[in-house]
Amino acid sequence: MSALPTTRGDTLANNFPTLYPSPQVSLGTDEEHHKRLRARKVRNFFKSLFSHALINFIGLFFLIPFLWMLLTAFKSNQDVFHTPPRWLPYDNVRVEINGKQYPLYTIQTEDGPRKLAALKIVEGIGSFVDPDNPDQVMEYEIQQGATKIAEPIMEVRFNWQNFPDAMQRGSRPGIGASFWVYFKNSLIIAFFSIVGTLFSNTPVAYAFARLKFPGRDILFIIILATMMLPFQVTMIPIYLFFNDFLGWGNTFLPLIIPTFFANAYDVFLLRQFFRTIPEEMCDAARVDGASEWQIFTRIVLPLSVPVLATVTVFTFLWAWNDFTGPLLFLTSPKNFTMALGLQDFQSQRTMVWNQLMAAATVFTVPIVIAFFFAQKTFIQGIKLTGLKE
């Protein structure tokens, strides 16, 4: 028994008392045994402390950018460019004078610091009034040499207004299309893509999963091989076909129509699931004289709701996320999708990062909601296909 590693031996002995004779033999006195147990407890405590610390530290890498997106979306226009950046969103404290809001400043006057409201600030000289006595306008320089005379008073405030502001503006000034329009366009494209994907992929997958006919296996190899083909190879002819031949440029059709003609990923995913449905059920129906189409629609499809949900979720994800397709085909801003609109907004270099982040948040939220409703579906789909983007 002494050959067994002692500390591990005793746990095993507890599990298999008949296989391993009592390890107490090698453990010596009770006191030594307790000492060893205590040492193990301490070691395990530090082990778990270390793994917790590590998992939290790396978790920050995934979490902070998320938080940063949200917090930036709530910041006021000045606060976005505050250096060094602050975590929480700050905004000017404002006072109401004659029905208008003015930011409050701390001014270093001759008689000590005073809290005054700034009416306007032009070329470094501000016009200030006392909120309690708004008729007397005083002028102060904001900065004298290195010392700041006027310092805005800030407070933590979440600017919810950024969200409606971002959604009601377009990606460029004066285009008559807002982010709401982009949002709606993305929804329309995603909806029809889901319909097309579900209708076109299920019969194809059923044929590969359950029908026996000559040439099936060769065709299945071909369909898998098309996964290898980079989009860049087919991109130009497809573009010319839709844009020049059919004249569908700047419409949603080039983005929707291809989904009605099946794709390798979804066929593969559905086929894998269809093969798990017991063959006997289909055979029983065949004996009763059901056609293949009836078996497919009445037996296989009703049993496949989970995988159809997976396909729905992933098609939504893909259509919502797609950037290259809209970039190629959609040219006028009123047809932009969220992805394209957001890129267009960013490329204007307007630097309103708070609104950009607000729009990005609105763009992300539907997917996060979908994830929390269908967490299992997501994970299952990823495992089944290794689909990543």
Add this chain to the structure above:
Amino acid sequence: MEELQIKRKWTWPPKLPKWSHRERVNFKTGMLFLLPWTIGFLVFTLYPMVASFLYSFTIYHPRQPNEWIGLQNYANLLADDKFWNSLSNTFYMVAIGVPLTLLTSFFCAVLLNLKVRGQSIYRVIYFLPSIVPTVASTILWLWILNPQTGILNTLLGYIGIQGPNWMSNPDWSKPGLILLGMWGMGGTIVIYLSGLQDVPVSLLEAAELDGASWWQRLWYVTIPMVSPITLFNLITGVIAMFQYFAQAYVFRGTHDLGYPLNSTLFYSIYLYQNGFLWLKMGYASAMAWVLFIVILICTLLLLKVSERFTYYAG
């Protein structure tokens, strides 16, 4: 035995093996079910492949007469500095970005597989960034990597590191993009995690019984057992990275592609520039075919090399 040796006369049209009535009916049913895919394959895969192959031998402009120039496009590619530049940028991402992402995602999967309290919450946190739409996450990271007001350099500043000018320094633009990619590696982590859960407990216990430490079990049992998953992640990662487009495009926008100093001019970006901004569609088609060949060679090479390092149980 003589009956078995059928001498086949080659005739045109070739005689197909005679199908029974049953087979013919089955074939018809099958083809009806396959109809959506067959049409899609012909229109959206086969025709475009043939067409782009033919375009690659022409000067193709959508609104001008086209001219057959043989292999000239391919010859021009070899002499095009920007082509080589974009290819080497892409290889940088494939050779550094993909393995780095694989390594870290495996590490994260191992962490998430430990029995710690709140495990499911950690899994959600690690996974969630991967479902953020590409355009949103890229813009977010542009903001994070901002040298003055970005959060990354601020955090680095807390521990006394002067962060680089991520977006305007050609040496740091690609590492910035790799960071962005690593933020969204949740999908890879999930695949690894499911692989880790499939490692037979009996093997790990046997190793433990033999006195193997945690590291030894990881190195000698777990890593070989998940090697097929590593291969899968590696190949899909390499294929995706060769086509890296959206992030790099959003990074700079249409008028600034490749900035700084062409350090983010990736292959697909240069292809897009040629095909859709300069309307040199023949040239872009030739680039696409070169890309396809490069991807094929790399995939086959990986499969060949990995034979020695991949362990398939059962």
